Amino acid sequence: MxxxxxxxxxxxxxxxxxxxxxxxxxxxxxxxxxxxxxxxxxxxxxxxxxxxxxxxxxxxxxxxxxxxxxxxxxxxxxxxxxxxxxxxxxxxxxxxxxxxxxxxxxxxxLMVLGLAVAQDRGVDVRPFWSAVLGYEHVDDADAIDPHRRNPHVWVHELDPPKPGRGRTHIDISVPADQARARVDAALAAGGRLVDASPYGWWTIASPENHGIDIAAWPDVEDHEEDAAADDD
Missing domain, CATH: 3.30.1360.20 (Transcriptional coactivator/pterin dehydratase)
Known part of the structure; x- marks a missing residue:
């Protein structure tokens, strides 16, 4: 063999x-x-x-x-x-x-845009989103444009569960050295800081309560244990 x-x-x-x-x-x-x-x-x-x-x-x-x-x-x-x-x-x-x-x-x-789609426990909505967008599955939770042109879809569970309530928010990946300026601009434009993490992401609500996550963590990631797991 x-x-x-x-x-x-x-x-x-x-x-x-x-x-x-x-x-x-x-x-x-x-x-x-x-x-x-x-x-x-x-x-x-x-x-x-x-x-x-x-x-x-x-x-x-x-x-x-x-x-x-x-x-x-x-x-x-x-x-x-x-x-x-x-x-x-x-x-x-x-x-x-x-x-x-x-x-x-x-x-x-530089910026990469993604859509985060919440689902109830025991439900799998990724096949629907992949079908309606013509996307392909990657790993356990993502669906991507096969030509890598348009925003990806990341599917995750709601915690706590809220059966029958589909929710989405927008994920924005920006360089780590640009993230704080992007957050400040969003707050100055009427946004509200909902949460922040020392690991490099901020959750912001729009004036009408739309959810936005600004993520800087991919640009500083150094999880050696994750790297080792991915190489297995």
Whole structure:
């Protein structure tokens, strides 16, 4: 029987940020991300061409979103967004070539949006959300756009249970060094702080009591025991 190759060792956000040359990148939901501002569509296309040359050499493909004002990149190793050493190497080399072509890093433009859907104990609503959105299941609780364009759906139980009451809130993943400014802006615009965690997230209610979670924790995550479990 042919032996399967061992999966790459998972890299935590802290380990990723410790690598030299990745200062432009932030770890949000679903991987490590970078944004580079540019001077028009032709310039953006030139930046993508430089990225493509690195991809061919490294052998690891990122997601790239191209707009006339800039390009956004995301790299990951596992479908759940986990990172490995090849992501850090790709990030380092991409940063070098994109900066050389005049791309200007701006982490304040990075954000990943998610929908958190509550369900009662013993109920599974993820198949419904996957069907209605055309999404695919990832791990035990998430559903994602197979093209990774649109917000993910995270399904969780209500605690305490509230049978028959479907609830949703919005999850916003931003760089750790941008989170406090985002929270302050939301509060200044009429939001109300409901909860805060020393681990890097804030729950905010809108003036009409809509729930929003602003999460900085993916960018500082360093749970060695989780990393070891994911590598099993």
């Amino acid at each position: 042919e032996e399967r190759a061992a999966p790459p060792l998972r890299m935590t956000a802290k380990e990723f940020h410790a690598r030299p040359g990745v200062e432009d990148w932030r770890v949000l939901y679903w991987g490590a991300h970078a944004f580079y501002a540019c001077d028009g569509f032709a310039h953006a296309a030139r930046l993508v061409g430089a990225v493509a040359r690195v991809v061919a050499e490294v052998g690891h493909e990122p997601d790239v979103d191209v707009r006339p004002h800039g390009i956004t990149l995301r790299t990951f190793t596992q479908r759940n967004g986990s990172l490995s050493a090849i992501d850090a190497e790709l990030a380092r080399r991409v940063s070098e070539v994109v900066r050389a072509e005049g791309g200007r890093p701006d982490p304040s433009q």
